[in-house]
Amino acid sequence: MTLLSGYLLPTEREPPADAEAISHKLMVRAGLIRQVGAGLWSWLPAGWRVQQRIVQIVREEIDAIGGQEMLMPVLNPAEPWRRSGRYAIDELFKLKDRRGADMVLALSHEEIVTGHAAQVVRSYRDLPLILYHFQTKERDEPRPRAGILRTREFIMKDSYTFDRDAEGLAVAYDKHVTAYDKIFDRSGLRWYRVESDVGMMGGLGAHEYMAPCASGENEIALAPGYAANVEVACARAQPVALPPGGDAPEEVATPGLTTVDAVAGALGVPFGALLKSYAVVVEGRGLELVVMRGDHRVNEIKLRGALGADYRQARPDEVLELVGPVGFIGPVGADVPILLDDAVLPGGSYVTGANRPDAHLRGVEPGRDFAFVPAAVRSVVAGDTVGGHAIRVERAIEVGNIFKLGTRYSEPLGAAYLDEHGRSQPIWMGSYGIGPARIAAAAVEQYADEQGISWPRAIAPFDVEIVVLGREASEERSFADRLYRELQDQGLSVLYDDRDAGPGEKFADAELLGCPLRLTVGKRSLAGGEIEAQARRGRVSTMVPVERAAAAVAERWRELP
RNA sequence: CGGGGCGUGGCUCAGCCUGGUAGAGCAUCCGGUUUGGGGCCGGAAGGUCGCCGGUUCGAAUCCGGCCGCCCCGACCA
Structure with a gap:
């Protein structure tokens, strides 16, 4: 019984003054959601219907691969979080109960579900298992934004798989690929499954499901047969016309020219004929130079991977002491380790800083004029190629992710089983998330027009x-x-x-x-x-x-x- | 955490610079009219101007502190 005359659907002619994203404006205007605080939203009746329809699609498809729905609490004791090492996460809300015991508000449920597995799973005969729930997640986001797109509290479907070994995990993972593909098809979204970062904790593989839209926070690189988050995307760089080089580097005066833009302009060479040097201080090692083409940008995730350690950008005084004045530094003569991006051609002739004020070098050949360790540390850009095809880069919102955890949680939390030989083995796990609210917001973003929202049939209120x-x-x-x-x-x-x-x-x-x-x-x-x-x-x-x-x-x- | 902006009726905003009776449009309520694109006429209600303190005869307005919210960046196991 839904007569609009008696239904809470407070539509607004004007969008909220502080709204930027289309989904934010329209979902408020249409009477679907209302803000309570930063990153905190109430779902009004019609908005909740949308979310519940999405939840039902997800439920049906996870059930179809053998998932068993359950429910775990939002409020958790701190202890398992300390054991997993995640208590240190800044995003984790922490509090104390009246007796002073440390508690946390769960931002996902690996610790809890793994704890149950540790208690309940005895034998290889108890595996495999797929457990899931829909539950509120709490995350103390540094910056909630864009209405419903990034909030501090949200409902997530998270499933967890438990298997005997890597092969079992691969099967569970593939089941989730199947289910997720169906879920996003059924929801009516345009979506991509992309390769994604496995994170510092070192997962064994991960994909994200991305819905392209203008308000998305992520960028994805796409080519026929290829889809990856730009955080991890690799592609062949576009060639650059390099000027001829001599037998040795030649110094040129570049007074006051400290940017790629200015130097390339003054010398009449393309940006890509310059090598820029990014000075970093690597944890436990000290200053190192990362050298790449002037038209490329450092990819921080790749760089951290290539360095194998955390790092920070070096301060100007640190750079001056060990290499040269900021704006004029380069690899030639620099007595620090050098990482060279593999888009730079070893035999090519490049322009670099001369490590003294107001001067650059041209005709610099990597290998001849400086030693280096090769690495892939740049971000791909539109026009780079994969398998001969130019990639394009699109903004997208992450609506789901699947992740091979391996024994990341089962080992610290003691989730093990006895195999056929009576030996104790750690359980191999995977975790798989979906944000129904983000599916709703992405659908709004993808199909809205001048008049408002245009829901896909399957998830309309x-x-x-x-x-x-x-x-x-x-x-x-x-x-x-x-x-x-x-x-x-x-x-x-x-x-x-x-x-x-x-x-x-x-x-x-x-x-x-x-x-x-x-x-x-x-x-x-x-x-x-x-x-x-x-x-x-x-x-x-x-x-x-x-x-x-x-x-x-x-x-x-x-x-x- | 760094930078920028905002806080006045349910919503969108003006007023603040230059202190002196708190305004508009939309929405709401009452009466009438209209009924295939937010129509029209008349009447009414609704605001401790985010909070605390200071300056002043007098503060929405000036000063200080705090709180909240938004955007950009950083961060995002």
């Missing part, structure tokens, strides 16, 4: 919205009342705008909310024996005869995206 234009007790009303009941008999969820409001207002609100099909019952069309059915996507209308209208509408609805 209602399947059909009826707009009746007649006064109370009119013929239009009684027809619409009957249609409302008959559509429900067809198995459709229906929002009936029975308010005593003008047509403009009703149409505007219906388009803002974005149910996939809008039925308009007005005197004019009804006199002609028809009602109007307008698909929200593209706003294309068809007329439906009033005879057997409900069945015809249900059929029309099934054809919608």
Whole structure:
């Protein structure tokens, strides 16, 4: 029973002043969500319906691969988090109970679920297992943003798999790939499965599911047969025309020219013919130089991987002491370890800083003029190639991730089983997340138009919205009342705008909310024996005869995206 | 954590510089009118101007502190 006259759907003509992202503006305007604090949101009835429909899709598909739904608490004792080493995470909310015991608010549930496995799993006969739940996660985000896209509290579906060995884990992982592909297809999103960073804790493999949209926080590199988060993407760099070089580097005066831009301009060479040097202080080792083409940028995740340790950018005084003045540093003559990005050609002739003020060197050949360790540490850019195809880079929002944990949690938390030979073995685990709220926001972002939201059929708050234009007790009303009941008999969820409001207002609100099909019952069309059915996507209308209208509408609805 | 911005009725905002009766549009309520694109007429209600303190005869306005929120960056196991 959903009569709009009695339903909490507070639509707004204006977006909130502080909203930037499309999904943020529209979901507030459409009356789906309301803000409580920074990164804290209430879901109003229609918004909650959307989230629940998404949850149900996820549930069906995880059940289909043998997942067993359960529920674990948000409030956790600190102890297992200390054991896993995650108590130190800044994002983890920490608190004390009245007796002074340390507690945390869970930001995911590896510790808890692994603890259960440790208690319950005895034998290889108890494996494999897929356990999952939908639960609130709490994360003390440094910067919540973009409405519902990055919040401090959100519901996540997280599943955890438990297997005897790496082969078993691979099977569980593949099952999740299958389920996730179906989930995102069913939800109506445009999405990519991309290779992703396995993180500092060293997972064995990971993918992210990314929904491309303007407000996304991530960038993904795409080419035919290739999809990766730019954090880990590798591609062949675009060639650069290098100037001819001599037998030895030659110094040129570059007074005051400290940027790639300025030096390349003054010398008349492309940015890519310059080598820029990024000075870092590596934990436990000291200063090192990272050298790459002037038109490329350091990828911090790759660099950390290549260095094999944490690092920080060197301060100007540290650089001056060991190499030269900032703005004029280079690898030639620098008495520090040098990491050379592999987009730089060993035999090429490049321009670098001369390690003294107001001077650069040209004709510098890596290998001849300085020794180096090769590494892939740059970020790919659009136009680089993979298998001969140029990549493109798109912004996207992460809507799901799958991760091979291995024994990362089972070892510290003591989750082991006895194998066929009676030997104790650690359980091999995987973890797999999906954010229903992000699916909703991504759908809004991907399909919104000037008029508002345009939900995919599978996750819309209602399947059909009826707009009746007649006064109370009119013929239009009684027809619409009957249609409302008959559509429900067809198995459709229906929002009936029975308010005593003008047509403009009703149409505007219906388009803002974005149910996939809008039925308009007005005197004019009804006199002609028809009602109007307008698909929200593209706003294309068809007329439906009033005879057997409900069945015809249900059929029309099934054809919608 | 660094930088920038904002806080005035339910929403969007003006007023602050230059101190002196708190405003507009939309929304709401009442009456009427209208009914295929946020229509029109009349009437009404609604605000400790984020909080605390200071300056002043007098503070939304000036000064100090605090709180909250947004954006960019850093961070994001």
